[in-house]
Amino acid sequence: MFRFIVRRLLQMVLTFFGATFLVYALMFAVQDDPIQALVGERPITDSQRAALTERYHLNDSFFQQYWYYVKGLLTGDLGTSLTGRKIADMLADAWPVTLRLTLIAIVIAATIAIVAGVISAIRRGSIFDNATLFVTLIVLAMPIVVLAPLAQLIFGIKLGWFPPTAGKDANLYELLLPAAVLASLVVATELRVTRASVAENLRADYVRTARAKGLRRGRVIGVHVLRNSLIPVITLIGVDIGALMSGAIVTEKVFNIPGVGFNLFRGIRTEDGPLVVGFVSVLVIVFLVLNLIVDLLYAVLDPRIRYE
Amino acid sequence: MRGNGPWKMAAGVAAIALLAAGCSSGSSDDDETLPNTISIGIAEPESLIPTNTTEANGSQVLSSLFYPLVRFDEKSTPYTVAAESITHDKANKVWTVRLRSGFTFSNGEPVTADNYINAWNYGAYGPNAQLASYFFSRIDGYAQMQSVDPDGDGPEKAEQPKAKKLTGLRKLNSTTFTVTLSAGFAGWESVMGYDAFLPLPKAAFAGDGVLAESYGEAPIGNGPFKIKGKWQHDSQIQVEKVADFKGTVPKVDGITWKIYQDVGAAYADLVAGNLDVQTKIPIESLASASGDLGDRLQKSPSSSFSFVGFPIYEKEFQSRDVRRALSMAINREEMTEQIFLGSESPATSFVSPVVEGYKPNTCGENCEYNPTKAKQLYTAANGPRDIKITYNTDGGHKAWVDAMCNQIKASLGVNCTGVGEPKFADLLKKVEKKQSVGLIRLGWLMDYPLMENYLGPLYSTDGSSNYYGYSNPAFDSLVAEGSAAPTTAAAEKKWQEAEAILANDMPVIPLRFGQNVFGHSEKVTNVTMDLFQKVDIYKIEIAD
Numbered sequence: 142m143f144r145f146i147v148r149r150l151l152q153m154v155l156t157f158f159g160a161t162f163l164v165y166a167l168m169f170a171v172q173d174d175p176i177q178a179l180v181g182e183r184p185i186t187d188s189q190r191a192a193l194t195e196r197y198h199l200n201d202s203f204f205q206q207y208w209y210y211v212k213g214l215l216t217g218d219l220g221t222s223l224t225g226r227k228i229a230d231m232l233a234d235a236w237p238v239t240l241r242l243t244l245i246a247i248v249i250a251a252t253i254a255i256v257a258g259v260i261s262a263i264r265r266g267s268i269f270d271n272a273t274l275f276v277t278l279i280v281l282a283m284p285i286v287v288l289a290p291l292a293q294l295i296f297g298i299k300l301g302w303f304p305p306t307a308g309k310d311a312n313l314y315e316l317l318l319p320a321a322v323l324a325s326l327v328v329a330t331e332l333r334v335t336r337a338s339v340a341e342n343l344r345a346d347y348v349r350t351a352r353a354k355g356l357r358r359g360r361v362i363g364v365h366v367l368r369n370s371l372i373p374v375i376t377l378i379g380v381d382i383g384a385l386m387s388g389a390i391v392t393e394k395v396f397n398i399p400g401v402g403f404n405l406f407r408g409i410r411t412e413d414g415p416l417v418v419g420f421v422s423v424l425v426i427v428f429l430v431l432n433l434i435v436d437l438l439y440a441v442l443d444p445r446i447r448y449e
Numbered sequence: 450m451r452g453n454g455p456w457k458m459a460a461g462v463a464a465i466a467l468l469a470a471g472c473s474s475g476s477s478d479d480d481e482t483l484p485n486t487i488s489i490g491i492a493e494p495e496s497l498i499p500t501n502t503t504e505a506n507g508s509q510v511l512s513s514l515f516y517p518l519v520r521f522d523e524k525s526t527p528y529t530v531a532a533e534s535i536t537h538d539k540a541n542k543v544w545t546v547r548l549r550s551g552f553t554f555s556n557g558e559p560v561t562a563d564n565y566i567n568a569w570n571y572g573a574y575g576p577n578a579q580l581a582s583y584f585f586s587r588i589d590g591y592a593q594m595q596s597v598d599p600d601g602d603g604p605e606k607a608e609q610p611k612a613k614k615l616t617g618l619r620k621l622n623s624t625t626f627t628v629t630l631s632a633g634f635a636g637w638e639s640v641m642g643y644d645a646f647l648p649l650p651k652a653a654f655a656g657d658g659v660l661a662e663s664y665g666e667a668p669i670g671n672g673p674f675k676i677k678g679k680w681q682h683d684s685q686i687q688v689e690k691v692a693d694f695k696g697t698v699p700k701v702d703g704i705t706w707k708i709y710q711d712v713g714a715a716y717a718d719l720v721a722g723n724l725d726v727q728t729k730i731p732i733e734s735l736a737s738a739s740g741d742l743g744d745r746l747q748k749s750p751s752s753s754f755s756f757v758g759f760p761i762y763e764k765e766f767q768s769r770d771v772r773r774a775l776s777m778a779i780n781r782e783e784m785t786e787q788i789f790l791g792s793e794s795p796a797t798s799f800v801s802p803v804v805e806g807y808k809p810n811t812c813g814e815n816c817e818y819n820p821t822k823a824k825q826l827y828t829a830a831n832g833p834r835d836i837k838i839t840y841n842t843d844g845g846h847k848a849w850v851d852a853m854c855n856q857i858k859a860s861l862g863v864n865c866t867g868v869g870e871p872k873f874a875d876l877l878k879k880v881e882k883k884q885s886v887g888l889i890r891l892g893w894l895m896d897y898p899l900m901e902n903y904l905g906p907l908y909s910t911d912g913s914s915n916y917y918g919y920s921n922p923a924f925d926s927l928v929a930e931g932s933a934a935p936t937t938a939a940a941e942k943k944w945q946e947a948e949a950i951l952a953n954d955m956p957v958i959p960l961r962f963g964q965n966v967f968g969h970s971e972k973v974t975n976v977t978m979d980l981f982q983k984v985d986i987y988k989i990e991i992a993d
Contacts, residue, residue, distance in 0.1 A: 177874035180580060183503055184906070184913035188595035188610075192578035224495065225665075226682065234682055290713065298721050305717040306709075309684035397714035399683030407710075410843070410872075 142440075146433070153429045158211075160425045161418055165210065168414040169203050175223055175412040197223060197415075210418065219422075220415040222408075228419040231404060236423070238309055239393070239400030243385045245313070245320035250328040251378055258335025258374075259367065265340060277329035289322050289395040306397040319396040323389055327381045334377055338370040345369075372442050379435035383428040485991055486689075486703035487725040487973050489984055490715040493683055493708050498665045499647040500572025500579040505894075505982040509728075510706050511644050513688050513986050514555075514670035516696050518546065519642040525805055525898035525980065527638045530696065531560070531648075531671065533624075535641070541633035541935065546641075548624040554650040555675035555691050562626035564648035564671075566618045571658055572645055575610050581645035583913070584896070587637070589617030589629045613658055633933050635940045636899040643897055647671075673699050673986075683708055700975075700990035716968075725970045726984055732845065735790045735966070742968045748792070752801050752895040752980045753963030754903065755793070757838060757853075757888040758917035759956060760880060765833040772955040773815050774827035775836070775888075778860035779853055780818040785961055788849045792966045796959040799951045800903040801895065803980045806941030811952050812959055820860035827861050835864045837887025841876050842869035846890055853960075880916050888958070889917065898980060899937075900944040904928050908951060919956035 176185060176193050194200050198209055213220050219228040261270040280288075296318055297305030303318040342348060343366060351361045390402035401420055408416035439446045494507030499515065502508055519527040519535070529535055533547040552560040571577060573585035575595040585591050593612040617629035630637060640646075650669050655661040667679045673696065674688035681687075686706040690699070707724060709715040712731040718724035720741050730738050730746065738746045759766040766772060781795035797816040800807055810816070836857055840846040847869065854865035868887065870876040879886050893914065895902045906912045909928050910920040924947050931943030951957075965978040974992040977985045 173872075174874045174878065177877060178872060180503070183580070184583075185580075186583055186595070186913075187597055188575035189578045189580065189582060191597060192576045195576075196578065231682070234684075293717050298717060301721070304723065305721045306714050306723070308707075309681070394711045395714060397709050397711065397718075399708075399710060403683075403710050 146437075149433050149436075153426075153433070156429060157422070157425055161210075161214075161422050162207065164421045165207050165414070165418050166203070168412075168417050169206065172412050172414055175199065175414070178410075178412045197221075206414075210415065214422075219419045222416040222419075223411065223413045224416075228415060231416065232419060232423060234309070235400050235404050235420070238307075238311060238398055239386055239389065239402070241311075241313075242316055242320055242323065242389065242393075242398060242400065243382055245316055246323035246385055247327075247378060247382055249321055250324035250331055250381070251374075253324070254328050254331035255335050255371075255374065258332045259339050259362065259370075261332075262336045262339035262343065263362065270336075273332065277332055280325045281329040283325075285322070285326060285391045288325060289319075289392050292318060292322050293395055308397055309399050311398065319392050319398060322396075323385055323392050327377075327385065331374060331377055331381070335370065335374050338373050339366055342366045342370050368442060372439060375438050375442065376435055379431045379438075383424070383431055386427060387424050485701055486705060487701050487989065487991070488705040488707050488723075489726040490709050490718070490724050490728065491706050492710070494686075495580070496665060497668045497680060497686075498579070498660065499644045499649070499668075500568065500577075500581050501665075502644050503580045505728075508644050508981065509983045510686055510688075511647065511668075511670070512983055513672060513674040513704055513706075514668055514676060515644075515647045515672040516552070516670070517642055517644075518646060519638060521639075521642060521898055521979070525639075525803060527642055535638050537637070539935065541635045541637065541933075542630050544628045544630070544637055545621070546626055546628065549695070550624055552671055552695050554652075554669050554671050556650060556652055556669050558650045558652065560648055560671050561623045562620045563623075564650060565646070566615075566620060566626060567654065567658075568647065568649035569618060569645075570614050571649070571654075571660060573615055574613060574658065577660075579645075581643070584640065584643055584645040585615065587630050587632070587634055587640070588615050589631050590615045591617075591631070635932070635934050635937045636897070636901060639897045639899050673697070674704065677703070681708075683710070697987050699987050701986075704986065719968055719970065722970050722972075725973045726967065726976055726989070727969075728965065728967050728978065728982060728984060730792075730966045730968055732789070732792065735792055738966075738968065745971070746966070746968045747976065749965045749967075749978045750803050750980065751963045751965045751978075751982050752803050752898070753982075754796060754801050754893045754959070755961040755963070756796070756891055756893075756957045756959050758891050758919075759888060759958075760883075760886060760916075761918040761920070761956075762883045763885060763887075768830045768832070769955060770826045770830035771832040772958075774823045774830065774832060774861065775857065776812075776815050776955060776958045777817060777819045777823035777826070778857050779958065779960075780856055781816070781960060782818070783856070784849055784852055788852055789961070793961040793963050796962045799908070799948050799957070799959055800900050801962055804895065804898050804900050804903070805937070806900045806944055808945060808948070811945075811948050812955075813952055815952060815955055816959060823860050824862065827863075832861070832863070835866075837866055837868050837885070838890065839868045839870060839876055839879070839886040839888070840890035841871070841873040843872055850890065877916060891916065891957070894982075895980070900941060900948070901928065901932055904944055904947055905932075908956060917956065919954070921950060921954060924950045924954075 176190055198206055210220060222228050222231060257273050261273050264270055293305050296302050304315050307315040307319055348361060348366060351365050386401055389400060390406050393400045393403045405417060405420050491506040491509055494510055495504055496502050496507055497510060499511055502511060516531045518530065518532040520530045521527055531549060531552065533549045535544060535546050537544045548560060548562065554560060569585060572579045572582050573591055573594050590612060594610045596608050596610040618626060620626045648671060652669055653661060653664045667676050673691055673694045675691050677687040677689050685708055689703040712729055715724060715727050716731055716734050719727045759772055785791065785793050785795050798807060798809060798811040838850050838854060840850050847867065850867040854867050857865040876889060880889060893903065893907055905928055906914045908915060908919055909925050927943050927947035931940040931947065934940040934943055965982055967978055969976045972992060973989055975988050975990050977988050979985055
């Protein structure tokens, strides 16, 4: 187990540098004229252009720029965004709220998906099963650009149950509505996977044995079936957490949450290479750690899996 | 125990997640609204350093933190505010600014001539790369403070500029200084109303000509409000009243500048009553806004001017009749009514109606919708069969560009397509390389309320935003004569003559003049917006 973790951690270092290098290269390739992008439609004088180019090393070659970046990274300096703010500060501002939003969303999604998934699997073909299928298909078919403003309009403005926007220092209550919208992105797939997995396991030999032993139904499903069925669901949830963090661009925009998705969008729009790479670097780490945790969870859930 | 594993784990994870989410938020509840404070929605400012602020959001916040030398009345005529008097010599070259005495910065420092001189020197010095530095270019000695990179974007470093100070600024005594311009300019007083000309306290500087790094995060100004804490990026900027302020005292005790990433989110908050003023109602909400807000939806003139330019390097647009015909082929009223729902008005002049000296309809019959005549002219001049209109897709221009294309198609019977470029910078790049772009979408917001601020940058040969390359020596010299004229009235006359040349040459097609379309909550009243797209913070008050 210990050796497995060490090996994975070493792999993570390589993956991290590989990923940041790629993102840096891609940003460098699309970078056209970040200084003009910075000032919008205003004209910019030659003297300003020269000074800003100098300040952000824009006239250096790609490898030189990447070297500056890595050098900064190793000394704990994530660099400066083209807006002049320290990227470390921007990360510290953006991450907490996105993290909270994602966690609430994933708890909502997982709770609904697992509970409803198990019930649908047990009562296949029932009204409940068909109804959840129908509802989740509708939610899945609705793009988030429609769903988010609609939820804001109905629950935020018309009914007034939730505040229409959340902001940076949002509390649990303010984050519920955006989190629910975000959860709707993943709840359908998680539910279908749970349902399929539980349904399959219900037919397995060991379940028949357990029943034959005279175990209570609740114990058969709650312990024997669920434990085996959760493996694919856990994998999915692990990946979903990463996806929700980076993919909350629309939700964050609609509910005015200045988080990771919003900053990424801003960085790409203004050709702000260092900003994008800074946020992606942290995202890469999040993905890597989550994948490691998911892999370790397998061993907990399934005694047949052993890591050497 | 083993059997319960997954359930316990799931419950544990959920508990930790909710705990983390709940806990970390309770800390910052300092934004309880005091009875006499209001909130105004803005976007994240680019900067709060006066000489580095060229957009409305930062400018709006600065208007609460600083007290400018001059402000403008309804007719855009400047009147002194922080200045006791502003006088000039006969040639409009040497301007003497006398400051009102007794004013202090919010940290207690008295406001002196040095505060202005140091701030302007900082703003004008090229290597500081301040975005508003071009405002100082009329002052003597500006050129010596700039450096040019010898090989453009190449590896060689630019040389240090020859001077660090503007030679044109001279202190007479602690509250008086003179500004010497490199050429006489009657409108200089108006120029000094811009944010770039605000003073900076001694506390702003870390050394001679070096700004303290933290200053931009919590600017100290000479205005009626002071910043509470720091600029909370992407979230809000809170300002509170300065005790015993010597100038005009606003009617509210504090303002929270709430920062929104998206105008749609701000509108949702406005309708729900969580935001007091939104300065720009999103165009997609305009249809429902009068129902949502009633008489709290308001309009006022703004300085924005939208037009399309003819790149002069494209042969097909070198015929004046082709340009005139295209202008006549467009129905401006239909566009402003159908697409902009009356939030903008049709433009038939080359400068905005908000500046003094504006004359309505200077474009004359060239801007009148007349499809028959347009077609005659176009056919006679053998205009191109294919027209392109290039625009940037990140500014919401597609709808009206397509509408304009349809009008051209219908009137002239030619093919017309709207071509989207991702960003304005991409569009400019194509124009610089002289690629075929067809008509180019452009817009302008004034910096100071003078006709010259439209004529100079947009239409003179070396104008900073004259991307289409229009050049007419007679026009240039009239604009220059106007700038050198002894009085603003005389200047305006020259500028009007210059505008008449434009009407004849048609280097651009004027399309629309903008308006501020803003809304406010039931909590506030007397909400007005000025020509610079800013809320007047001195007039706004709490409703009874």
